[in-house]
Amino acid sequence: MMNKERLVLSSPHMSNEGFEQEYVQEAFDTNWIAPLGKNVDEFEHELVNYVRSQNGAALISGTAAIHMALKAADVKEDDIVICQSLTFSATANPIIYQGAIPVFVDSEEETWNMDPEFLRAALEKYPNAKAVIVVNLYGLAAQLDEIVAICNEYNVTLIEDAAESLGTTYKGQATGTFGKYGVYSFNGNKIITTSGGGMLVSNDKEKIEKVRFWSTQARDKARHYQHSEIGYNYRMSNIMAGVGRGQLKVLNNRIQKKRYIHDFYKQELKEFSNISFMPENEWSESNFWLSVVILKNKDTNELIDALDEANIESRPVWKPMHLQPVFANYDYIGGEVSEELFKKGICLPSDTKMENEDLYRVTSVIKRVLQSE
Numbered sequence: 001m002m003n004k005e006r007l008v009l010s011s012p013h014m015s016n017e018g019f020e021q022e023y024v025q026e027a028f029d030t031n032w033i034a035p036l037g038k039n040v041d042e043f044e045h046e047l048v049n050y051v052r053s054q055n056g057a058a059l060i061s062g063t064a065a066i067h068m069a070l071k072a073a074d075v076k077e078d079d080i081v082i083c084q085s086l087t088f089s090a091t092a093n094p095i096i097y098q099g100a101i102p103v104f105v106d107s108e109e110e111t112w113n114m115d116p117e118f119l120r121a122a123l124e125k126y127p128n129a130k131a132v133i134v135v136n137l138y139g140l141a142a143q144l145d146e147i148v149a150i151c152n153e154y155n156v157t158l159i160e161d162a163a164e165s166l167g168t169t170y171k172g173q174a175t176g177t178f179g180k181y182g183v184y185s186f187n188g189n190k191i192i193t194t195s196g197g198g199m200l201v202s203n204d205k206e207k208i209e210k211v212r213f214w215s216t217q218a219r220d221k222a223r224h225y226q227h228s229e230i231g232y233n234y235r236m237s238n239i240m241a242g243v244g245r246g247q248l249k250v251l252n253n254r255i256q257k258k259r260y261i262h263d264f265y266k267q268e269l270k271e272f273s274n275i276s277f278m279p280e281n282e283w284s285e286s287n288f289w290l291s292v293v294i295l296k297n298k299d300t301n302e303l304i305d306a307l308d309e310a311n312i313e314s315r316p317v318w319k320p321m322h323l324q325p326v327f328a329n330y331d332y333i334g335g336e337v338s339e340e341l342f343k344k345g346i347c348l349p350s351d352t353k354m355e356n357e358d359l360y361r362v363t364s365v366i367k368r369v370l371q372s373e
C-alpha cells in the first residue's frame with residue numbers, strides 16, 4: 001500500500017503530442033516571452049471561439065478575472081454583491097478587494113448551485129445590489145435561464161464564475177457565456193491549466209478592452225507614463241498563453257476522460273444505497289471536473305481517512321462562505337442545502353492521468369468502508 005503512487009483530485013496533464021511545448025518554443029524563438037504577444041492574442045481568440053463568446057482578456061488568474069469583472073460592473077465601495085455561498089473563497093474575495101459588501105445565497109439540490117428563489121429573495125431585500133455572482137460548481141451548470149431572467153428583472157449585472165466548468169454546456173450553450181461576464185481559471189488543478197491563469201469573457205468589446213487597459217497598469221495613451229486611473233498588473237504572459245493554447249487542443253479529451261472516471265465510480269458503486277452521486281440533469285452536459293459523492297448516514301471523515309491511508313487524496317465539498325470565519329459578519333439568505341452538502345459530500349480523485357487500476361484502487365477502499373456498517 002504505502003509505496004503506491006498518490007492519487008490526487010486533479011493535477012496538470014499536458015498533451016502527449018507536446019502541443020504546449022511547441023507554442024512555448026515559438027515564443028522563445030521569437031523572443032516574445034513577456035508580457036504580451038501572439039500566444040496571448042491567439043489564446044484569447046481560441047478560447048472565445050470554443051465557448052462562443054465574443055471577447056476575452058487573458059489574465060494571471062481566475063481570481064483576477066473576477067476582480068476585473070466586478071470593476072467592469074462598476075462595483076464600488078459599499079455596493080452590495082450577491083454571491084453563491086457554496087464555492088471556493090476566490091469567488092468572494094474580490095468583492096472585498098473592491099470594498100463592496102457580499103450577501104451570500106444558498107444552493108438548491110438539483111444543481112448544487114445558487115437557488116433562484118433565494119436569489120429573488122436577496123434582490124427583494126437588496127434591490128440596489130450591483131452584481132450577482134453565480135458559480136457552476138464542480139462542472140455542474142446552475143439554473144442559468146432562471147438566474148439570467150431574475151437578474152434582468154432586477155436590472156443587476158450577472159457574473160458567471162465558470163472557473164470549474166470550462167466545457168460544460170447548459171441547453172447546448174457553454175457555461176461562462178450566460179452572464180454579462182464569464183470567468184474561467186487555468187490554475188493547476190482545473191480541467192486545463194496554464195500553470196496559473198484565467199480569462200474574462202464578455203460580448204461587450206469596450207468593457208474587455210477596458211479590462212485589458214486596467215490589467216496592464218492603466219497606462220494612458222501618451223509617450224510618457226501617464227495615469228488617470230488606478231491600474232493592476234494582471235495580464236497573462238505570452239509563455240503561459242502558449243501552454244493554454246496547447247491545452248485547449250486536448251480539452252475535449254480531458255472532458256471525455258473526466259466523464260469516464262465519473263461513470264466508472266457510478267457503475268462500480270451502484271449496489272450501495274448509502275452513497276449517491278452529484279446531480280446529472282438532462283438539460284446540461286457537465287465537464288465532470290471533479291466526481292463528488294454524498295454519504296448517507298456515515299461520517300465523511302471515516303472515508304477520507306481510509307482513502308488517505310491508501311495514499312489517495314479526497315476532500316470535503318467546499319465549505320460555504322457564510323460559515324467561514326472571515327465572512328461571518330455578512331448576510332446570508334437561504335436554508336441548509338449548502339451546509340448539508342459540505343457535511344456529507346466528498347470529492348474523489350478525478351485526475352485524467354488515472355488508469356483503470358488506479359480507479360479500482362479508489363473503489364475498493366470505498367467499498368470496504370461502505371460495507372462496514
Ligand SMILES: *Cc1c(COP(=O)(O)O)cnc(C)c1O
Nearest residue numbers: 061062063088090091163185187
Ligand atoms: C479555482 C477557482 C477560482 C479561482 O481561480 P484561480 O485561477 O485559482 O485564481 C474561482 N472560483 C472557483 C469556483 C474556483 O474553483
